[in-house]
Amino acid sequence: MDYISCPSSNWLSNVEIALIGFEKMIVASNQKKLIVGAGPTGVACARYLMSLGTDFAIADTRNDLNTRRLVNDEFPEIEFRQGILCEKWLSGFEELIVSPGLPPSTFGLSGTETPKISDISLFRRYWPNDQPLIAITGSNAKSTVVCLVAEILKFAGKDVLLGGNLGPQAISLLELRKDSSLAVLELSSFQLARTQNIKATVSTILNLSPDHLDWHGSIKAYYQAKHNIFNEAESVVINSDDSSSQPSFLGTTPSTRFSVKQSSEAPFGISNHQNQTWISSYLEPWIPISEIQLMGHHQLANVLAAMAITHQLGVKKSSVIDAVVGFRGLDHRSQTISQINDVLFVNDSKGTNFRA
Numbered sequence: 477m478d479y480i481s482c483p484s485s486n487w488l489s490n491v492e493i494a495l496i497g498f499e500k501m502i503v504a505s506n507q508k509k510l511i512v513g514a515g516p517t518g519v520a521c522a523r524y525l526m527s528l529g530t531d532f533a534i535a536d537t538r539n540d541l542n543t544r545r546l547v548n549d550e551f552p553e554i555e556f557r558q559g560i561l562c563e564k565w566l567s568g569f570e571e572l573i574v575s576p577g578l579p580p581s582t583f584g585l586s587g588t589e590t591p592k593i594s595d596i597s598l599f600r601r602y603w604p605n606d607q608p609l610i611a612i613t614g615s616n617a618k619s620t621v622v623c624l625v626a627e628i629l630k631f632a633g634k635d636v637l638l639g640g641n642l643g644p645q646a647i648s649l650l651e652l653r654k655d656s657s658l659a660v661l662e663l664s665s666f667q668l669a670r671t672q673n674i675k676a677t678v679s680t681i682l683n684l685s686p687d688h689l690d691w692h693g694s695i696k697a698y699y700q701a702k703h704n705i706f707n708e709a710e711s712v713v714i715n716s717d718d719s720s721s722q723p724s725f726l727g728t729t730p731s732t733r734f735s736v737k738q739s740s741e742a743p744f745g746i747s748n749h750q751n752q753t754w755i756s757s758y759l760e761p762w763i764p765i766s767e768i769q770l771m772g773h774h775q776l777a778n779v780l781a782a783m784a785i786t787h788q789l790g791v792k793k794s795s796v797i798d799a800v801v802g803f804r805g806l807d808h809r810s811q812t813i814s815q816i817n818d819v820l821f822v823n824d825s826k827g828t829n830f831r832a
Contacts, residue, residue, distance in 0.1 A: 508531040508532060508569070508570045508571070509530065509570060509571045509572070510534070510569040510590075511525070511533070511534045511535070511575075512535050512536075512561070512573065512575060512578060512585070513536060513575025514535075514536035514538075514546070514547050515575055515577060516643075517577075517595050518536070519546075519547075520644075520647045520648045521595050521598060521645075521647050522534055522554070523550075524602075526551070526554075532554065533554060533556070533557070533569070534551065534554055534555070534557075535556070535557045535558070535561060536556075536557075537561060537578070537582065539558050543558065560583060561582065561585060566584055566588040566590050567589070567590055569590055570590075570591075571592075572591065572593070573593055573594070573595065574593070576594065576595070576666035576667050577666070579666075579691040580669070581693065593671070594671045595645060595647050595667065596646055596667045596668070596671045596674065597670065597671045597672070598647055599646040599649070599650065600671070600673070600674055600675060602650055603650065603653075607657060607658060608658035608659070608677040608678075609658070609674075609676050609677050610622075610625060610658070610659065610660045610677060610785060611661050611663055611674050611676035611678070611705050612625070612660070613662070613663045613668060613680075613682070613705050614680075614681055614682030614721065615682075615683055615687050615702075616685070616774075617683065617777070618641065618642070618662045619641075619642045619806055620775070620778050620806055621682055621781050621785075622642065622662040623638070623642075624779070624782040624803050625660050625785050626638040627799045627802075627803055628783075628786045628791060628795055628796050629660070629786065629791065630799070631795040631799040632791045632792065632795040633795075634658055635657045635658065636657075637653065637658070637659045637660070638660045638661075639659070639660075639661060640661035640663055640664075641663060641664040641667065646661055658677075658789075665688055665691075665692065665702050666688070666701075668701045668702060668705055671704055672707060673708050674705055674708070674709070675708040675709070677709075677711065677789070678710070678711050679705045679711075679712055679713075680712065680714070680715075681702055681706075681715070681718075682715060683718045683721055683777075684718060684721040699720065702721075703723065706723045709729060710730070711730040711731060711788045712729055713731070713732055713734065713781060713788065714731055714732070714733045715733070716734065716735040716737075716740050717735050717736060717737060730788070732788060733784070734777065734783070734784045735780070736777050736780065743758050743784070743787075744757055744780045744781075744783050744784045746765075746776065749761040749764075752764045752765075752766065753765050755768070755776065755783070755800075757783060762783075762793065762797060763779075768800065768801070769802075769803065769804050770803065770805045779800055783796055783800070
């Protein structure tokens with residue numbers, strides 16, 4: 477039996493794994509989909525597939541009893557397998573919905589020819605094409621910008637569903653969707669690597685610098701994953717100051733740009749007015765930076781990105797200004813804690829890569 481040859485952390489259990497694996501191969505031939513990963517993303521996908529009445533199984537590479545207990549308690553009738561992923565077993569499924577924590581090099585996944593998609597691909601399959609979807613990624617500032625975009629849209633009276641990488645899982649937004657809803661998603665490179673056609677209403681890469689090379693294997697693979705966000709986008713927002721983040725080909729896709737350089741001709745940028753520096757739209761001063769609560773010059777780029785994104789959605793100036801001026805930012809991201817004896821204490825613990 478093929479399963480006997482699969483590597484295992486416990487050699488003595490190989491025979492048992494082989495017997496169970498053989499039985500499950502037979503079951504798998506009748507299954508449609510396999511959710512790989514039983515963490516929060518996998519569980520959210522399982523809940524949604526269950527609500528649709530879809531045939532599926534669940535697998536997790538971890539052998540801990542707690543994971544088995546959690547899955548069996550919520551999905552007692554669903555086939556669940558733990559441990560090594562064997563290619564022959566995986567080939568019995570129509571499609572693998574792979575959690576973002578599992579890199580392409582994961583044993584079993586790396587060799588199977590069964591199609592592999594992300595939770596975002598599954599979300600997109602069921603999100604209506606006629607409802608706006610805003611897709612945002614970048615090496616840094618993703619969470620800040622998606623939250624600011626959501627805040628601007630709420631000020632504009634929109635029914636906003638916010639999720640993705642920062643939570644909640646995108647797939648869980650589907651049950652909250654109304655006909656008037658629009659979705660704002662923060663997307664990681666792990667999610668985008670297995671998402672080929674996000675088809676966003678507006679998409680952007682805020683910035684790019686090397687990161688997560690252990691997961692992707694190379695800078696090239698990391699950048700390529702990020703650039704998947706532009707696939708079949710209806711419109712694009714471009715950072716004029718970061719060439720790596722810019723789409724390689726736009727064609728006739730509508731776009732706009734932002735820049736923190738005063739010399740830039742980007743529609744959303746910085747200008748001088750009444751002896752002050754202002755955030756501007758098409759050279760029209762909108763907000764003096766002294767009124768922006770976010771700390772740091774890099775935060776100006778975040779504000780400009782959010783302005784450009786919501787401009788593509790037709791949001792009015794008044795909604796943008798009110799939201800930006802009132803936005804205090806997120807915890808652990810350039811967050812002012814205290815000032816003692818002229819020393820400013822800042823919590824930026826979410827800055828986890830070199831460029832941040």
